[in-house]
Amino acid sequence: MAGQRGGSRDGAGRKPLYDEPTKVVRVPESRVIEIKNYLAESTKTKFNDIASITLVNPSSVMSIPLASEKVAAGFPSPAQDYIDKTLDMNEHLIKNEAATFIVKVASLSMRDAGIEIDDELIVDRSIEAKHEDIVIALIDNEFTVKRLMIESDDNRWLKAENPEYSDIHLQDGQEMLIWGVVTFVIKPFRKR
Template identity: 70%
Template structure:
């Protein structure tokens, strides 16, 4: 392990101890962006015959945002949700108007720190599950308060680096 990797690990641990969230942005859907949608679904397995048919345009604001006044983009700063497909620097669309349910991925506030975890609700408690075995689940201690800040509705990530 070289010095660069050690610095990266130290920076990662420092970030993790503070918060899972790097930044929060308000969604401002004043610009409309539409992209073309194909009529046919594509196969993720074996190739199918090519289809060049275009159905309509999809307005990305309508597709991704239900309630623009309560929607934010949150940038992730840890690997605690990597097994849910959420990596460092991914952006999450978070809707604060939704009621969180069991198994939702949520942005939560605990002890003035934001975290992204999967909400678990059972008969005795509400707790937060990390989707990475290297990170601990969060079970509240006496005196701690769990505030569900919003529900993650989409994960925005690049497919090509």
């Protein structure tokens, strides 16, 4: 079979190092190691449990019909087919627009609290965190999502809701900044 050699094959060739196109540039030889080190650092994960943080911009109103009757977990009665009013999702989910962010989860450390990878958390930075709130915390320049445990003014720690992950107890010199309080979890129950 002449002429059947070569060509592209699935999985063949160099694997991409970055999530975007690259470009060839000339750099001074004396800076090559510095640039390689910079690129290696830039590909490391910056967050522990958080994939992304996005400011909420509720620029439009989305009104969804709200049933006038509460729904049982069984089959609803045909008599419950009445819609009394609509619900604006922005008003329902966002209390303080300027302080609300959507945070995408990147680990299973809160799995047993119903928070999984790629779930989106609505986080309000204007709320004061209380004992057992689920919070976004910043420790050693890394974000994490955990349950805040307050035993006293000077004994605050973060509880993982998955036995495969460790709780976080601050060591000497470590500081914890509560970045925001999780108010809602947005997750699909049906895959598209």
